[in-house]
Amino acid sequence: MNFIGLDLAWSVRNATGGAVAQLDGPGGRVTDTSLLGDDAEILAFIDRFADPACTVAIDAPLRVPNASGSRVAERELARVFGRFHAGAHPANRALVGDASGSVRGERLVAALEERGFVHDPLLVAGDAVRRVVEVFPHPAMVSLFGLTRTLKYKNKGQGRDALVSAWAALHAHLRALDGADPPLSGLDALLETDVTVLRGRALKAHEDQVDAVVCAYVALYAWRWGPARTEVFGTLEGGAILTPTLPERWPTGLTAP
Template sequence: MQYIGLDLAWSSKNPTGAAVLSGDRTGAVLTETRLLGSDDEVLDFVAAQAPAGPCLIAVDAPLAVPNLTAQRPGELALARVFGGYQAGAHPANREHLTRYNGGQIRGEVLVERLARLGFVHDPAQVQQDEPRAVVEVYPHPAMVALFGLTRTLKYKRKRQELARMHEDWATYHTHLARLDRAEPPLSGLEPLLAHDPAALKGRQLKNHEDQVDAVMCAYIALYAHRFPERCELFGTLDAGYILTPTLKERWRVKVS
């Protein structure tokens, strides 16, 4: 089965990172990374990689935003657990997000169009043996939970010292490289991680960031499929939510 990660840009004017893992809940290999543009490009990519059969798509972007202003209840709930790790989410509301995509929220448009390809928008689907579903995820709390971080990595911060940014990039790469020994394991990252972020600037660095974050999204999908009881849903499908691996003390006991 396929696990697809999308670091979806809020506007189609900016690149969207995409990554594909092939395998099953016991482990997978990275088979593709790409930079995509328009909604049509994103849908064509998904259709080519997973024309039928089981597939989980994990998207780092709001997929359901019913609130006009303020933030979704799920973001508040996430902040109560992960705020101390600096891993809270940006507030998502219609007033803000519709400015980027011609009056529409891009994640909601994506969900509607994916439905025509047979994808169900429902985080509960990660518990199914052969899901064909799309879910909203957020890499920062996932990295805290999966990598045992005490704070989020500041590889994206725009106004920090370069040395700190490069240090956090190196840490990010190190943790990703170790996923081949994780549970579930992910292999095939060597070509992507061969790039040295310290040698990249401007758009090249941003392109690398988008693709690496897409890989992280895809791994969240794989992990949630393998360990749904180790993941947490902050919010609800109707009011908006974020699905993420959670802290060990918050794992649920698996019912056999």
């Protein structure tokens, strides 16, 4: 079983990060990280790695019914994760739609549904199905890594030293997933990247692939724990974001199988 993560660019003009975590014993092993282009290239990547049971976790709005403002999902998530600086940008059709009004995430969901995937964020622990879900790395990292604030590895305006320090912290947290539940291995090559020499497009490419790995791990984590340690903000009809949630919000009496 594979867990595919996509850091989906809202526009086809920008690169999309892709990552695959293959189920390996009690956890997962990263077997691929890639930079992808247009929708056809993204779908070819998914077709290459999608098993009969597979979760695709996408960092991008997958359902956007509202013409303006924000979705309920963003507002609900901000109430829980805003104190960690982990709120989501507002999503509406004016912001994420292309010139024709089409939303890229919605197009990909439609194409995946033709391939037998179900768009539904309510994952059941251990369920062997084809599922596509919307995720968001920042609140996931807060929950998974026990952060008091999001890591500012995307903030280019904070100064080079602070940026490199944020990347070092993120790399360290990702290495520690090897001992998490579920564990994640196979990150050595990606995390050996020397961020101190990366700038511009090269740094953005590394960022896209790292975010895709986080998306893939969120899918693996949700498969491991289901609603015992994950939470869905919003609704399927109005747009829903799945994330590992804070320990203080774990439902009592629920355990993973």
